[in-house]
Amino acid sequence: MSAGAGPADGWEFRRVTIDDPLVEQLLRELTHEYVTRYGPEAHQEMTRYPAGDFAEPHGVLLLLLEDGEPVAGGAYKRYDDRTAEVKRMWTHSAHRRRGLARRVLAELERTAAAAGYTRFHLTTGPRQPEARNLYLAAGYTPLFDVSADPLTIGPLPFEKHLPVLTTTS
Structure with missing residues (x-):
């Protein structure tokens, strides 16, 4: 858990596996979102990666819970030795515009840096x-060229260098 997010204040980050019942709503809403925006073929995106890709030690699937209920989440998987790839970013439709995705992204960055990754890669x-x-x-x-029409580009790639965490003995 990061500072300012703990069970005492109703907020909790929880590491889960893809088959955890709390993930069901994330997967259902995310699939609906993809299909609504990109058509029926987008359904395949949700089964594109094996569940193990989002499991430790090389990946993580996090949920942000508010009073025990999932309101946002995201994951990363190994891209290469130093790079993790962000996947499955989601905010419950009833909880958008509250900065929750930003909180999840920051926690994913912190978690990935602690796992030794120095770069995040993603496409949206x-x-x-x-x-x-x-x-x-x-x-x-x-x-990518941010001045271009996104529909002429296809998937939009991003990167961010993560802080290198040093351990003290």
């Missing part, structure tokens, strides 16, 4: 302007 779809804006606001470097 061209029909997800709110995701694009989140990553820009969170200090991610766009690896």
Whole structure:
């Protein structure tokens, strides 16, 4: 848990596996969002990666719980030895515009840095302007021409260098 998010104040970050019942709503809403924006073929995105990709030690799936209920979440998986790839960012439709995705992203960054990753990579779809804006606001470097029409680019890649955490003995 990060500072300011703990069970005492009703907020908790929880590491879960893809088959945890608390993840069901995330997967259902995210699948609906993808299919609504990109059509039926987008359904395949949710089964594209094996569940183990989001498991420790190389990956993590986090949920942000408010009073025990999942309100936001996200994951990362190994991209290469030093890079983790952000996937499955989600905010419950009833809880958007509260800064929850930003909190999840910051916790994913902290968790990945603690696991030894030094870079985050991600792509978001061209029909997800709110995701694009989140990553820009969170200090991610766009690896595409931000002045171009996103629909002419396809997936929008970003990167962010994470702080190197040193351990003290």
